[in-house]
Amino acid sequence: MITKIRKRDGREIYFAPEKITRAIFLAASKVAEDEGQVADYATAEQLTDQVVNYLNRHYQDEIPNVEEIQDAVVKILIECGHAKTSEAYILYRAERTRIRNMKSRLMQSIKEITFSDSKDADVKRENANIDGNTAMGTMLQYGSAVSREFCKANLMTPKFAKLHDDGDIHIHDMDFMNMGTLTCCQIPLDKLLKGGFSTGHGHLREPQSITSYAALAAIAIQSNQNDQHGGQSIPAFDYYLAEGVAKTFRRSYIDNVNKALEVLVSLDTDVKEKIEAIEQETGARPSLHMDEKFVQKLNAMLKEEYGLDDGQVQLVDAFAYKEASKETEKLTYQAMEGFVHNLNTMHSRAGAQVPFSSINFGTDTSPEGRMVSEKLMLAQEAGLGNGETPIFPILIFKVKEGINYNPGDPNYDLFKLACRVSAKRLFPNFEFLDAPFNLQYYEEGKPETEVATMGCRTRVMGNVNGPEIATGRGNNSFTSINLVRIGIKHGQVMLGEPDIDGFYAELDEKIDIVIEQLLERLAIQAKKKVKNFPFLMGQGVWLGSEELEWEDTLEEVVKQGTLTMGFIGLAECLKALIGEHHGESEYAQKMGLEIVGHMRQRMDEATEKYHLNFSLIATPAEGLSGRFTRIDKKIFGELEGITDREYYTNSFHIPVYYHIRAFDKIRLEGPYHALTNGGHISYVEVDGDPSNNLEAFEAIVRCMKENNIGYGSINHPVDRDPCCGYSGVIEGHICPKCGRDDSKSEYKFEKIRRITGYLVGTVDRFNNAKKAEESDRVKHA
Template sequence: MIEKIQKRDGRVITFVPEKITRAIFLAASAVAKEDGGEADYEMAERLTDQVTGYINSVYKRTVPSVEQVQDAVVRVLIETGHAKTSEAYILYRSERTRVRNLRTRLMKSIEEITFSDAKDSDMKRDNANIDGNTAMGTMLQYGSAVSKEYCLSQVINPKYAKMHEAGDIHIHDLDFMNMGTLTCCQIDLDKLFHGGFSTGHGFLREPQDISSYAALAAIAVQSNQNDQHGGQSIPAFDFYLAKGVAKTFRKLYINNLQKATELIAGKTTDIKDMVKRVEGLTKKKPTLDMDYEFLDALNEELKKELNISDETVKNMNTFTYKEARNETDKATYQAMEGFIHNLNTMHSRAGAQVPFSSINFGTDTSVEGRMLMKNLLLAQEAGLGNGETPIFPILIFKVKEGVNYNPGDPNYDLFQLSIRVSAKRLFPNFVFVDAPYNLQYYDPNDFTTEIATMGCRTRVFANVNGKATPVGRGNNSFTTINLPRLGIKHGVVGKKGFFDKSAFFQELDEELELVISQLMERGGIQSGKRVKNFPFLMGQGVWLESENLDWDDTLEEVVKHGTFSVGFIGLAECLVALIGEHHGESEAAQELGLEIIGYMRQKCDEATDKFKLNFTVIATPAEGLSGRFTRIDKKKYGEIRGVTDREYYTNSNHVPVYYPISAYDKINKEAPYHELTNAGHIAYVELDGDPIKNLDAFEAVVRHMKESGVGYGSINHPVDRDPICGFSGVIDDNICPKCGRDENKSSVKFDRIRRITGYLVGTLDRFNDGKAAEERERLKHNVYESQSSK
């Protein structure tokens, strides 16, 4: 009689027939449930006896394996007329194998997180904003690893899990799925600050000066990140915080007018009360752009109250305005400096990260808004305490003709300043309001209709369930399709040896349908959560219309304002696999690339109409995904030249970073995809050398982006720093140009800050292997030749 069996890991254990009985009974129960009946446990026991008899006859003097026992169960079930039960048993067996593999993978992940150094572990560098060597970073990764495996095995539909595991699709932020968090949000500071708000640990009063406006803006970003798995952005930083500048000026104007009455007029009176009276009479306030109706009325009050001459009043006015403006300007700079320092030092998510933060600005033409933007840019240019380039927030300058783009525009000087700061500090990036797909929503009298983007590239605008605006909205979730794999299966490099266009689009269509249904499943989880699960995002009314919900209400009516996005990666490799060349190499490939992404957009538009949810296409920002698909496909299909022969697939619709092409031609090739990718996109080029030495060339690239129809763009260039002497700039040949220190002869290495996917997330040693390889292979366009190559 059989007494032992061998497990998959080689261990030999006692044979327990009751386990076979239970498995047969569960399979029979599944069949009976479909037929409206019940399974018979005694029948399962009799079948087990037959299985045992068969095993004893076949494996008389050996120890059978678990797989051999399971094969015996299937054989007996089929031979005894229980074919349906055998099918259910096979499915049960397959699912058990999948869950077991998940557990094994989880234990391997935990082992790697525990015992590997971040420099040796791609997993621990999956998110470059997390230091995988710290205690809190390790704990965050433990939670992520466990949550991912739980969601794959217990939460999502098994067919979606299998597609994800196989590398056909990638479900982003899978570790947050069961929590029901949303990806990102554009925070409406006007609504949040009005009357004050709570962080859950205390109530904060409405801010009354620029310092408190800036401090509370940073706190809002930090608090919001604890309720979401993605980034936080402020869509109109200039318009929102200009109010803080105005309040500061009014306060300082009153203080300095009080001084002027004593110093110049030699008399004392309650100036604060006088100003209030005049404000009540004129319905005006003292502002940087002083209103003459208010000023005339105030002058009359001063002359009457103090019995002074017109000349004395004039001297008082000159002194008061000049001092108040200078002090306001200084206070605004300090507030912006504090804002940037806060967002690079304050922690979120159990202390493991600084907040992923972005701010959009550039179009407020008020004196207060202009002062705010000037000082924000100057604070960014100055850097952090030791001259370091700030990692966050991502500054995004809104470019708009008639506002800041041409000489004579009211904010043209700020556009010029943004060029200089970006050339030194990598930021700001540039978002282009005049791109047709952005301009169609633009109302010059309503800043909430201006495009605002997340630093990574996520764009939210059209809304099938309400007003088209980015404010108070964000992306709910997104899932990426592995385009190169479809190319391999249906193109010239595959078994067919030719491009089977019909089969390619048919399978793409099937995957799009699957991803849309998967996003809806995730949306159901998100909608079923309650306000109390997101005490800041929903409880403080940050998300659009969430202020109308009670603490225990579910979120169906607000989640519908967000977007569900279908992403893609590796269009270039897909085209090479399909027809032998990518879109940087031929117009035929470009036409096919636009047809593919256009088809994805069409399917999302159809889903939007059908389900009344905002389905959109995103040019995937592929930080964590950059190497995963490639590793899987290389193992599955081998090394294919131009497709799987590198450590990464090309980001979204970009021309491959290593392909020799001018900066201007690269922009021309990538720009048309921005109209199709309504959930987000970015165009960037890589410059070598120090662009601060050739600002005209730098500006020419930005202008070419705008004129080519790019929606969002940035210019990459080296930003290096010697932590010993403090030099910040470009360090060539590992020698500091300031102090002459040789990095190769020192244990202290240079900081080499680089941008990935729109976000700048740190130094090269924090990038995963795929992104590090992509950065190494980027074609560097000569900064001095940029204009001539146009």
């Protein structure tokens, strides 16, 4: 007689046949329910007796394990004519296994988060913007680990969870799925600032100075971050804050007219009401570009009311304008400095990280807008309090012919400044509005039609459900395909000859699954209510949400966002499929464009079929590149040029380790930007300090523009000695400013590097895959 069984962990416990009876009865009940009948517990007991007899016959001298007992149950059920109950039992058994594995994974994750230092645990360095060693960082990681497992077990279709776990696809930000959050948003800051807004803890009045405008801009980004799992962007920062500069100048101008009058006529007076009357009459106000009618009326008033002669009037005009300009310029710089400092210090998401923030600017040609752009870049150039390079916001300079690209353009000086600041501080990045796929939306004088992007490359413009604008819209969610695995399975690396038809057949199968999964996630998001996102929806940030009430669901407004499929490792995919990547031959480049073009076509077809904004994104690699590689290496082994590194190459990029001229890299990657309408970036890696050769730096930016790059940046080392404050390139271990050897000190040099468009901080905060990718980068000539 069997008296004991062996558990999966090796423990031996007493054999309890009633547990078998209960499992059989539950399976039979499921079958009976489907057929409109009632299960019989006595039958379950009889079947249990037969299972026990079978076990006693076959395990007389040994102790059976759990799996062997379950196999015996299946055998007896089938032999006794209970095939449907057997199927239900197998499904029950699989579900129990899934839940058990989930608990095991969760406990392992929590154990690693709890007891490991971030320098030793990749899981604590998945997001370089989170310090995994802090209490709040740890708490956020606990929540993410629990939420991911809950979503896989209770929210998503099991096949999606399995494909994610197996590494066929990657469902980004899965830990936020149950909350129904959207990924990111281009914040219409002008809409928020007009009349003020509420953060949920009180209403903020409409700002009246550039200082307040900048402060509220930072607060808006922080508040919106708490309602979303991705980044926040302001699409036309210079246009939005120009009004703050104008208000500051006006107030200062009036104050300085009063000061001049006090000196000239010894009269303590206030001309504000008189100037307001002139404003109402002329429809103009004091500004950096003074209106001639306003000046004439003001001068006439000064003569009539205060008896000033022509010389005194000119003196008042010149003094007030000069002093107001000087004060406005000073306050605008301080406001931009405060804005940059705020976004590097203010916390979001329960204090675990600073907001992921991006700022698009550079096309407002008004004096006020130009001042915003200039002072923002100068604040970036100056750095933080100790000269550190700011990690946020991501500055994105919008390049446009006729506005800032050529000598003679009104903002050409700002383009030159953008190159200078980027050469020192890695930002701004550059968005090229003349690329055909960007230019098609552009309408002169309408900043909402200018393509704006996120630091992580998210691009939102096309819209089948509303206006084709950037403002008030963002990406709902995105899921990436492991292109490399499909290439390996159908490529010459495994078959000797590539099976192109088989490759596309499986790619289409995975695309179908991603579309289905994105729709499933959208259904969760659509059922959420305005009250679930009190700032994003409650303050009317998201397009169309201002029409909704607190208890309304979001079915209609979420259609303004994008449903996005991503991909990673095109280079390794091609290497596996045909033996070379797109940097090595024209044939590989042609094949690469066909593959990415096919994925884009499928997204366009889904847009038409479902009347939703499906798009294709060149996935930001982050930790995903290492995750896919680890899984594939276990399955296929180490394949040269494919799985022999710790990462897959970012999206459609030429591999970072491949030696190629910068201009050639740009030329080859340019055509992929037109295909990836959900977002993209190209960057080149240069050696040394590009501040010493700004002509070469600008030549690279111009090469990007001429090759229809949509969004680009130039990477270069930014090192800092925390002791003396030197910022630049530090070769080896010796500081060029103070001569300190950091190898002999606990205070190490800070090595600031960029990954995927975001500058995510010092190298020691990167996970292993990102560290490996960064160290493999060759410098492009």
